[in-house]
Amino acid sequence: xxxxxQLGSHVSVSEGALVLLxxxxxxxxxxxxxxxVQYPNQGLQLLLKYTSAATxxxxxxxxxxxxxxxxxxxxxxxxSAHMSDAAEYFCAVSDNQAGTALIFGKxxxxxxxx
Amino acid sequence: DAxxxxxxxxxxxxxxxxxxxxCSQTKGHDRMYWYRQDPGLGLRLIYYSFDVxxxxxxxxxxxxxxxxxxxxxxxLSLESAIPNQTALYFCATSDPSTSATGELFFGEGSRLxxx
Numbered sequence: 001x002x003x004x005x006q007l008g009s010h011v012s013v014s015e016g017a018l019v020l021l022x023x024x025x026x027x028x029x030x031x032x033x034x035x036x037v038q039y040p041n042q043g044l045q046l047l048l049k050y051t052s053a054a055t056x057x058x059x060x061x062x063x064x065x066x067x068x069x070x071x072x073x074x075x076x077x078x079x080s081a082h083m084s085d086a087a088e089y090f091c092a093v094s095d096n097q098a099g100t101a102l103i104f105g106k107x108x109x110x111x112x113x114x
Numbered sequence: 115d116a117x118x119x120x121x122x123x124x125x126x127x128x129x130x131x132x133x134x135x136x137c138s139q140t141k142g143h144d145r146m147y148w149y150r151q152d153p154g155l156g157l158r159l160i161y162y163s164f165d166v167x168x169x170x171x172x173x174x175x176x177x178x179x180x181x182x183x184x185x186x187x188x189x190l191s192l193e194s195a196i197p198n199q200t201a202l203y204f205c206a207t208s209d210p211s212t213s214a215t216g217e218l219f220f221g222e223g224s225r226l227x228x229x
Contacts, residue, residue: 009154034217043118043204043220044157090156101147101172102218106156 002027004091006105014113019063019078021108023091026072033074034092034102035065044090050074061085086112117141118221120205126227133192135224137205145209146188147218148172148180151202160203163188195228202226 007022025031032051036044048059055067061084065076074091091105118139127133137146144165149157159172161180169180177199181189192199202225206218 006156043222044206044218045220046217049217101159101162103159104149104157106154 002031002093002103004033004093004103004105006089006091006108008108009106010109010111012111012113013081015083016080019076019081019085019110021076021089021091021110023065023074023076023105024072025074025091025093027093032094033065033067034094035059035063035074035076036090036092036104038088038090038107040087047076047089081110081112083112083114086110118205118207118219120203120221120224122224123222124225126229127195128229129194129196131195131228133195133226133228135190135203135205135226137188137190137221139186139205139207139219141207141209141219142185143207143209143219144185145207146182147206147208148178148188148190149204149206150174151204151223157204160190192226192228195226197228200226200228 003026005024034049035047037047038044047063048057050057050067058064063078065074088107088109090107092102094102121136147162148160151157158174160178163169163182166182179191202223204223205221208218
């Protein structure tokens, strides 16, 4: 069975600092991996996705993630945090071959202080 | 207008009541899903449907049922609501032409409180 583990339920950074949100996955087949963001009182919005093309994936709002098969990781980064980045972030994995629904991690809340 | 619309957005009900959450979409997607979000637990899959005649249980289907009335409509029912079903519920869709990647498009959520 597939799963994702997000390390750290809450991450706090200062404005302008590096953002690093960690995600490790478990999958018996080549995975597709996603990061979604949820702003307060809103639904989830896709940030970026890895679908077996380039291992470094660039998304919206300056975020990027790198797929590392050897480490079974897909960590999300942003060089310089902005106040507007404060939100909850979810890592998710899908099993393409089974065609089933996304499996989500438990989420990481990002706080940004001035 | 939103591509994936959920109604109601907020609902407070009492234990034992029957509740229906509705989802409609204008994206033309065949695949629809219901997830539940709880603080600290992320999103968990309740039911999903790959077309009108196909309904599948997810991770936490007990206490829930669904109806796929049309390609564009997918309803979630709680036959007899209980307090631990208090949560934020999300409907989502995916496009068969890109569903291999699993990308989902979400509604804005329905917050349900069971007293």
